[in-house]
Amino acid sequence: MKKSFGEYRGSSNYIVSDELRNAVNIAIALQKPLLIKGEPGTGKTMLAQSIAEGLGKRLIVWNIKSTTKAQEGLYVYDTVQRLYDSQFGDHDVSNISQYIKLGKLGEAFVSDEQVVLLIDEIDKADLEFPNDLLWELDQMNFYIPETKETITAKHRPIVIITSNAEKELPDAFLRRCIFHYIAFPDPEGMKEIIKVHYPDLDKKLMEQCLEAFYWLRTIPEFQKKPSTSELLDWLQALVIGGISPKRITEELPFMGVLLKKNQDLDALLWHLNNRPQSRIAHRQSFHLR
Numbered sequence: 001m002k003k004s005f006g007e008y009r010g011s012s013n014y015i016v017s018d019e020l021r022n023a024v025n026i027a028i029a030l031q032k033p034l035l036i037k038g039e040p041g042t043g044k045t046m047l048a049q050s051i052a053e054g055l056g057k058r059l060i061v062w063n064i065k066s067t068t069k070a071q072e073g074l075y076v077y078d079t080v081q082r083l084y085d086s087q088f089g090d091h092d093v094s095n096i097s098q099y100i101k102l103g104k105l106g107e108a109f110v111s112d113e114q115v116v117l118l119i120d121e122i123d124k125a126d127l128e129f130p131n132d133l134l135w136e137l138d139q140m141n142f143y144i145p146e147t148k149e150t151i152t153a154k155h156r157p158i159v160i161i162t163s164n165a166e167k168e169l170p171d172a173f174l175r176r177c178i179f180h181y182i183a184f185p186d187p188e189g190m191k192e193i194i195k196v197h198y199p200d201l202d203k204k205l206m207e208q209c210l211e212a213f214y215w216l217r218t219i220p221e222f223q224k225k226p227s228t229s230e231l232l233d234w235l236q237a238l239v240i241g242g243i244s245p246k247r248i249t250e251e252l253p254f255m256g257v258l259l260k261k262n263q264d265l266d267a268l269l270w271h272l273n274n275r276p277q278s279r280i281a282h283r284q285s286f287h288l289r
Ligand SMILES: Nc1ncnc2c1ncn2[C@@H]1O[C@H](COP(=O)(O)OP(=O)(O)OP(=O)(O)O)[C@@H](O)[C@H]1O
Pocket: 013, 014, 015, 016, 038, 039, 040, 041, 042, 043, 044, 045, 046, 047, 164, 193, 196, 228, 229, 232
């Protein structure tokens, strides 16, 4: 690994597996975008923050929406402002460059220092979106016809792209990326994640919560399984509510923090009441609060 690129070792607030750390460093060394997939809440977005923090670089975030077009990441030409200025303003509108507003990719290219560029949730956009960015991500430049100017990256940004796999990405795009799938953490891995967020959490409370959480994730009817961020919120709610670890073996308080769909709460109730083999079915009474 060339040291000159800077090696990512992780950051104090983010738990990273050896495989993921290697994938990051390979992507940096090969100067290719790193495509990260994984269930919601597996730390995809936070990885980019951790890389920026770990390497001491600025993070530029491009949040992709269903309506986002690739062009917006390069630049937009504010013709409306120019028209307005030509009619009501008193300054010269012939200099078009003042109406060219760089997008996130453009911003990353003109930065005087190397930045980390997060293209978050690329699969939200339409299928053309990744294809439309192939040239720019490969060549790290683009042309602005309005000003006859070419914007070339002063320093190739470290590009992190996340996807929830809502849509398959085009092959030509995949070919250009390094890929890593963040698997849902096992209980031991989850303990590490909890510890960086709540270092002083009662051990017994953590154990009980993890047992309940991983049991909940086995319920096949759930439309939305609770994820890491919901578990972290649940722990916080239990601490604030002053719930003792023992009570979590008797009831499942604040379920609305973990489950967000009526159907999932119904499925949970059904499992609690109908499954004699369920891990908590031996209890006399269950309360969902
Ligand atoms: N490896 C980790 N180390 C520390 N915290 C983590 C880790 N993974 C997840 N988290 C925590 O879980 C929460 C969700 O993380 P994040 O938003 O990065 O997930 P995501 O994969 O981007 O989710 P989504 O697909 O919903 O956007 C954050 O609060 C983050 O702090």
